[in-house]
Amino acid sequence: MTNDLKESFSGDAPPAPAALAAKVRTLAPSMTRSMQRVAEAVAGDPAGCAALTVTGLAELTGTSEATVVRTARLLGYPGYRDLRLALAGLAAHQQSGRAPSVTADIAVDDPIADVVAKLAFDEQQTLADTAAGLDTVQLGAAVAAASTARRIDIYGVGASSLVAQDLGQKLLRIGLIAHAHMDPHLAVTNAVQLRSGDVAIAITHSGSTGDVIEPLRVAFDRGATTIAITGRPDGPVTQYADHVLTTSTARESELRPAAMSSRTSQLLVVDCLFIGVAQRTYETAAPALAASYEALAHRHTPRTR
Amino acid sequence: MTNDLKESFSGDAPPAPAALAAKVRTLAPSMTRSMQRVAEAVAGDPAGCAALTVTGLAELTGTSEATVVRTARLLGYPGYRDLRLALAGLAAHQQSGRAPSVTADIAVDDPIADVVAKLAFDEQQTLADTAAGLDTVQLGAAVAAASTARRIDIYGVGASSLVAQDLGQKLLRIGLIAHAHMDPHLAVTNAVQLRSGDVAIAITHSGSTGDVIEPLRVAFDRGATTIAITGRPDGPVTQYADHVLTTSTARESELRPAAMSSRTSQLLVVDCLFIGVAQRTYETAAPALAASYEALAHRHTPRTR
DNA sequence: GACAGGGTTGAAAATATCTTTCAAAGGTGA
DNA sequence: TCACCTTTGAAAGATATTTTCAACCCTGTC
Numbered sequence: 001m002t003n004d005l006k007e008s009f010s011g012d013a014p015p016a017p018a019a020l021a022a023k024v025r026t027l028a029p030s031m032t033r034s035m036q037r038v039a040e041a042v043a044g045d046p047a048g049c050a051a052l053t054v055t056g057l058a059e060l061t062g063t064s065e066a067t068v069v070r071t072a073r074l075l076g077y078p079g080y081r082d083l084r085l086a087l088a089g090l091a092a093h094q095q096s097g098r099a100p101s102v103t104a105d106i107a108v109d110d111p112i113a114d115v116v117a118k119l120a121f122d123e124q125q126t127l128a129d130t131a132a133g134l135d136t137v138q139l140g141a142a143v144a145a146a147s148t149a150r151r152i153d154i155y156g157v158g159a160s161s162l163v164a165q166d167l168g169q170k171l172l173r174i175g176l177i178a179h180a181h182m183d184p185h186l187a188v189t190n191a192v193q194l195r196s197g198d199v200a201i202a203i204t205h206s207g208s209t210g211d212v213i214e215p216l217r218v219a220f221d222r223g224a225t226t227i228a229i230t231g232r233p234d235g236p237v238t239q240y241a242d243h244v245l246t247t248s249t250a251r252e253s254e255l256r257p258a259a260m261s262s263r264t265s266q267l268l269v270v271d272c273l274f275i276g277v278a279q280r281t282y283e284t285a286a287p288a289l290a291a292s293y294e295a296l297a298h299r300h301t302p303r304t305r
Numbered sequence: 306m307t308n309d310l311k312e313s314f315s316g317d318a319p320p321a322p323a324a325l326a327a328k329v330r331t332l333a334p335s336m337t338r339s340m341q342r343v344a345e346a347v348a349g350d351p352a353g354c355a356a357l358t359v360t361g362l363a364e365l366t367g368t369s370e371a372t373v374v375r376t377a378r379l380l381g382y383p384g385y386r387d388l389r390l391a392l393a394g395l396a397a398h399q400q401s402g403r404a405p406s407v408t409a410d411i412a413v414d415d416p417i418a419d420v421v422a423k424l425a426f427d428e429q430q431t432l433a434d435t436a437a438g439l440d441t442v443q444l445g446a447a448v449a450a451a452s453t454a455r456r457i458d459i460y461g462v463g464a465s466s467l468v469a470q471d472l473g474q475k476l477l478r479i480g481l482i483a484h485a486h487m488d489p490h491l492a493v494t495n496a497v498q499l500r501s502g503d504v505a506i507a508i509t510h511s512g513s514t515g516d517v518i519e520p521l522r523v524a525f526d527r528g529a530t531t532i533a534i535t536g537r538p539d540g541p542v543t544q545y546a547d548h549v550l551t552t553s554t555a556r557e558s559e560l561r562p563a564a565m566s567s568r569t570s571q572l573l574v575v576d577c578l579f580i581g582v583a584q585r586t587y588e589t590a591a592p593a594l595a596a597s598y599e600a601l602a603h604r605h606t607p608r609t610r
Numbered sequence: 611g612a613c614a615g616g617g618t619t620g621a622a623a624a625t626a627t628c629t630t631t632c633a634a635a636g637g638t639g640a
Numbered sequence: 641t642c643a644c645c646t647t648t649g650a651a652a653g654a655t656a657t658t659t660t661c662a663a664c665c666c667t668g669t670c
Contacts, residue, residue, distance in 0.1 A: 032647060050390060054628055064649040069629060080628065081656090085355060085393040092394030106580060108587050112448065113441045115584070116577050120436035123573060124429045131425035136418045143417065159474065162467045166568070169464065260576055263471070267572075268428060271565055272421050275411060279420070282413050337618055359657055369620040374658060385657065386627090 020046070020090055024075070031074065034063040038071040042083070047091035054080045123264045129248035130265040134272065142243045143276030145225040146171075149199040152178040153219065155187050155212045156203040163229075163266040164203050170274045174285035184211035191218035198224040203270075205247065205262040207235020216240045229269050231262055245269050325351070325395055327434030328380055330554045335539045336379065339368045343376040347388070352396035359385045428569045434553035435570040439577065447548045448581035450530040451476075454504040457483040458524065460492050460517045461508040464564040468534075468571040469508050475579045479590035489516035496523035503529040508575075510552065510567040512540020521545045534574050536567055550574050 024043040031039060038061045042049050049057055054065045057080075061068070072083035106118050146152060152171060156164030161182045168180030181187035194200060200219030204212045207230040220226045220240035228241035231249045238244050247265035278285045329348040333341055343366045347354050354362055359370045362385075366373070377388035411423050451457055457476060461469030466487045473485030486492035499505060505524030509517045512535040525531045525545035533546035536554045543549050552570035583590045 034648070053626085055626095058649090065628075066630080066649060067647090070648095085390065088390040088393040089397030093397045108584050110584070112445045112577075112581055115580050116436050116439055116441065116444070119576055119580060120432045120573060123576075124432050127425045127429050127432075131421050134421055136421065139421070140417045159471070162471050162474075166464075166467050169467075170564075264569075264572070267569070268425060271424055271428075272417075275420050275424060276417055279413050279415070339619065358655085360655095363620090370657075371620060371659080372618090375619095 020075070020086065031071070034061070034067045035071045035074065037061040038063060038068050039075070042071070042075075042087065046087045046094070050084055050087035050091055122261060126248055126261040126264045127268055130268050133246055133248055134269065135244075135246065138243045138245055139269075139272060139276065142227045142245060142273060143280060145199050145227070145243070146176075146201075146273065146277050147280035148197075149225070150177070150197045151194070152176060152199045152201065153187070153190060153194060153215070153224075154178065154180040154201045154203065155184075155215050156180065157182065157184060157209060157211045159263055160203040160205060160209075160212070160266065163263060163270055164201075166267065167201070167203075167270045167274065170270075171277065173288065174278055174281060175288040176277070176281070181215065184214065187211075187215035188218055191215040191224075192222065194219045194222045194224040196223040196225075198222075199227065200224045201227045201229065202237055202241070203229045203266060204235075204237055205231045205249075205266070207232030207237045209237075213237050213240065229266060231265070245273070325380070325391060327438050327553045330434075331438065331536065331538070331551060332379060333554075334537065336376070339366075339372045340376045340379065342366045343368060343373055344380070347376070347380075347392065351392045355389055355392035355396055427566060431553055431566040431569045432573055435573050438551055438553055439574065440549075440551065443548045443550055444574075444577060444581065447532045447550060447578055448585060450504050450532070450548070451481075451506075451578065451582050452585035453502075454530070455482070455502045456499070457481060457504045457506065458492070458495060458499060458520070458529075459483065459485040459506045459508065460489075460520045461485065462487065462489060462514060462516045464568055465508040465510060465514075465517070465571065468568060468575055469506075471572065472506070472508075472575045472579065475575075476582065478593060479579075479583055479586060480593040481582070481586070486520065489519065492516075492520035493523055496520040496529075497527065499524045499527045499529040501528040501530075503527075504532065505529045506532045506534065507542055507546070508534045508571060509540075509542055510536045510554075510564070510571070512537030512542045514542075518542050518545065534571060536570070550578070 021043045024039045038057065041057065041061050052060065054068050058065045058068050069080050072080045075083060077083040077086065106115055110118070154164040154168050156162075161180070164180040164182070168178050171178035179190075181190060191200065198219070200216055202212045202216040207228070213236055216226055216228065216237060217240045220242075225243075226241045227243045227245065228237045229245045229247060230237050231247045232238075233244050233246045247262060247269055249262065249265075326348045329344045333344060336344060343362065346362065346366050354365075357365065359373050363370045363373050374385050377385045380388060382388040382391065411420055415423070459469040459473050461467075466485070469485040469487070473483050476483035484495075486495060496505065503524070505521055507517045507521040512533070518541055521531055521533065521542065522545045525547075530548075531546050532548045532550065533542045534550045534552060535542055536552045537543075538549055538551045552567060552574055554567065554570075
């Protein structure tokens with residue numbers, strides 16, 4: 001008889017996904033007093049109820065286990081266990097609904113958990129922006145040049161120097177002759193050695209860092225293929241760049257210097273460049289990668305486990 | 306033992322809501338064969354597994370109930386029942402979030418546009434996983450220690466050395482005495498100088514890089530507060546760490562070495578740490594940041610436009 | 611190559627949870 | 641007031657989960 005009622009309501013009985021509150025309202029009139037109390041508790045606090053056992057929910061609502069099970073049945077589930085699973089799902093769903101509450105700037109008094117959420121969100125945003133704004137034609141050209149280069153020089157100072165080093169390390173690892181110059185003077189000195197068939201890469205967020213522009217200019221004059229990775233595609237550095245890869249510029253706040261998001265953006269561009277080159281030089285890159293991995297293995301102490 | 310591990314990972318045990326797949330990847334290496342099978346099934350088909358009982362899941366994975374329960378425990382839940390609820394929540398969550406089109410691994414013959422899209426997506430994923438898996442209690446403790454430290458030493462080699470440098474640069478910029486050591490020998494030599502009230506930070510993805518563990522051990526023995534930033538919360542490095550910050554481990558492919566996503570993850574953690582410290586030392590950090598910005602201004606040539 | 615020692619595993623017992631049963635309590639109309 | 645039907649919860653019964661423990665399988669050692 002309880003069964004008849006359930007059937008008559010939900011037809012061929014697909015358990016309710018998220019429309020649980022609505023179902024409770026619809027069915028409330030056909031419920032007995034005790035069952036209504038249970039249904040009310042369930043609709044009011046899905047997350048809380050999901051954490052309770054039958055006995056717990058029975059006590060909370062001042063009823064018995066049997067009533068709770070009956071209510072679950074009426075709502076269209078085979079038993080309380082399944083209602084509970086549905087509640088957990090509903091709770092998670094509600095949770096995600098109120099996610100975009102932390103889009104504001106990071107404030108001095110933000111709790112640490114908010115800082116993590118905001119920072120992660122901002123960096124994700126930066127990645128999406130960068131990917132959207134990256135010119136694949138320019139990237140393809142840069143990849144082609146780097147893949148066949150006799151030698152690759154990379155320039156970056158300050159925060160960008162880390163990105164330059166990262167690219168240098170990775171290219172070296174797949175067997176290319178690449179070097180990241182951190183000292184501006186040495187960079188210029190070395191740039192003089194470049195010639196056609198070589199590649200020079202300048203990384204500068206502002207697009208106007210003299211220490212990075214100068215070696216690129218020299219390389220350009222010497223006939224090397226020059227690439228600029230910058231957030232200002234109209235900046236001075238692009239004068240001497242055959243190919244320009246644009247990084248995105250995110251809003252910055254007092255506590256979150258621009259260096260943070262520009263770094264994220266630059267690294268993505270550099271990674272794309274690297275993967276592109278690795279694809280093009282796969283025959284030599286794959287064994288080189290494997291070899292460098294092997295070489296490092298002994299530096300790790302055995303696992304504790 | 307199983308218990309220690311769980312505790313060391315999730316602090317005082319806030320069960321994971323949506324970061325389950327990430328957690329599975331992070332903990333997979335420390336799992337036994339049978340447990341890995343279970344974890345794999347769970348991560349691969351949360352919705353399907355949520356519909357199964359312990360016995361059902363045990364049969365599906367060809368293991369026993371005991372193993373399923375053990376796996377649930379390792380993942381941070383009190384038992385299978387709770388894991389199941391979390392799975393139901395995750396399933397509901399996935400239901401709502403639209404699946405991206407380019408989730409596959411990067412292949413040798415992918416067009417450059419796909420490489421960009423996949424890479425950006427993967428790194429976004431890594432950020433989300435890292436944020437979800439980061440223990441804010443541990444982070445808070447690390448921030449507190451670093452904010453009041455007399456001196457901060459940072460250790461990292463290989464790809465992690467760039468992250469170490471990044472953190473060092475930023476902390477210096479807000480007026481803290483921080484130094485990133487790249488030479489393992491010098492790192493140990495300097496670690497001997499540390500004492501109570503100082504902070505030592507080790508960055509290693511594998512958690513077992515001897516060159517990084519050694520200076521941390523020395524610092525630990527000297528009474529300094531030690532922090533480990535690692536992808537292996539059960540690795541040897543955590544022996545000597547007062548606070549462990551876990552980075553996420555993303556799936557890697559032949560062309561996309563693990564170093565790439567671990568770097569992204571490490572940088573996010575380091576940024577969170579930095580912002581946290583900047584908040585705590587706002588009085589001195591804000592003017593210091595402004596001053597360093599001023600100091601750099603003259604290095605940029607005037608804009609062309 | 612045999613062996614000790616520790617980690618890994620699943621069968622089965624023990625426990626917790628859920629479901630069903632059934633008789634008593636509560637309500638309703640004659 | 642009483643007969644009858646509905647609602648309800650205690651307790652028994654059925655499932656699911658957790659724990660225990662002995663066998664098993666490695667791995668490194670002599």
